[in-house]
Amino acid sequence: MDKSHPLTNLALEQTIDKILNQTQKDIESSIDSALNDTNQTLDDAIPKLDKEYDKIIADGKKEADKIEKQIIGGADIEARNKQLMALEASVDKVFTKALDQITNNDRSGDYANLIKSLLDESTRILGTSEVIVTANSKDRDVVQSALSGFPGSELSPDTIECIGGVIIKSKDGAMTFDNTLDARIERLKPLIRKDIAAKFGVNN
């Protein structure tokens, strides 16, 4: 069997070692470079990530604010509506009670003066005392006696359904003035409601 020269083996081994060393160095250098690149990429990504993070937080905060507004706004409106309904029910109760009292009021004394002033106001607005006056059945006597102060006026045989007061019509039928207590209360209702609400502590 032919044996190789010992020097040849040595040279081969040296070459292999050299290649191995070189390769190791290359690999180590590549690893170092890759590590550096990776670190660089990571460093570069941090501001972007921070920006993204801030954006997500800001968007989340915006969304949370929106939802908060929706919930609080809805709840406020609901609570306010309930308060309004409760207030209105109380105002209505006061109205009903007041109307009952007026309806059942005694027709003597001041009431005759009230009728007279209603007739005064009505004839002044119509511009004539040549009128036909209509009242409810309860007030007919009071009205009849008050009419003596209004020449040309007469009491209609018809009666109306109301809590008090008069409706006055010109004799040609062209003009009518409703001066019943019902009409007056209806006219003043917004102001009366405000006063009643103020008594309940509702302050505008």
Next chain:
Amino acid sequence: MTTEGGVQYSKIAEIKGPLVVVDDVESAAFDELVEIETTEGERRLGKVLEVGNGKAIVQVFEGTTGLSISGTKAKFVGKVMEMPVSKEVLGRVFDGLGRPKDGLPDPIADKFVDINGEPMNPEQREYPKDFIQTGVSVIDGLMTLVRGQKLPIFSGSGMSHNLLAAQIARQASVVGKQDDFAVVFAAIGVQYSEAEYFRRSLEESGALKRSVLFLNTADDPAIERIITPRVALTVAEYLAFDLGMHVLVVMTDMTNYAEALREISAAREEVPGRKGYPGYLYTDLSTIYERAGKLNGRKGSVTQVPILSMPSDDITHPIPDLTGYITEGQIVVGRDLFRQGVYPPINILMSLSRLMKDGIGEGSTRDDHSEVSNQVYDAYSRAQEVRALAGIVGKAGLTEIDLKYMDVGDTFEKEFLTQATDENRTIEETLGLMWKIVSKLPKNEITKIKDKHVEKYYKEE
């Protein structure tokens, strides 16, 4: 509020369109409120348009359908039309005449105010100069709305102006101040579905709490539309000048208002002006638009955003034409952008806010706002020219800088102009987007911005 009752007259001489002529009327006043009672006892409201020679012409808000000469009665109430106002109106929904439409009782009034308002003394007016953030980039960035301004939106039929109106109503705010802000929204002759959208939109966003809605739908009598903007403005003035709030009034659609005015004018046999509208259309519109502003020594303000749809998209039509004379700029909604699916489809080259310059900059928005806005306008204008050129010579025939401008145009439309209907952008975000557009241009193309701002905000891509 007068406490004396009115006389009822039973001699009706004529019923013509929305008008009723009452005979033998001894005392009636111009603009006096009239209660019309039908033979069935139904009551309708109207107002005196003309009075003289024992006759009064009454305009019936709820229409004259079903009225007959015999049996109809007209009660002259002895006062002009008034709106009960108080802080309690916030969060409420009313019809076009100011009656509750939300199933709740009438508001307990603090006072009763004539809906025709009192003209603002020009001497007392304060120049508007405070920014209102709408959260819509194109408005905040390029046609900024200022407190006390009247800035109309010119749109066309079928376009997305109502979405924009609702978005502005939901999002508008005064930035950085603790002042109270309110929105008064007047829908004039809108479809039922649109009215419901406005109501729902404000309810669901929680913005109803600080809003007052007046809804006059298309099936309501046209004549009511004459009243709707006036009751809305009456409430706005009360909130602004009595309660010190900053109030944004959105009115849509003013074209329906003008058409109602034309209907009455025709019924009164007046000599028609352009397109049949009355000759006093300008004067009449000014009585609405001029109710915006700020007053010396008063805390609040009334800002108006009237919306009108231009018939056939014609900007020379009398309604946008006359509106443009009175208001301080305009926001034009563009058909082309709308067709491309862009929202909000605002054509910035035709739009302008005349008071913007006084409401932006350091202390209001940001010191670079004016300059970056000019640069964006300029760049988009150039992009449009380049697009037109590309249509002729093709993209291959364009220079490198032309292509950059095309890119700027696309980015402007896709990232800045386009916005979700529920997206509320802050002014900082808007300015950031504007700089993103500007940064697509090389530095030597930026000619309208000071170097210090370029150094600070320009980020080359």
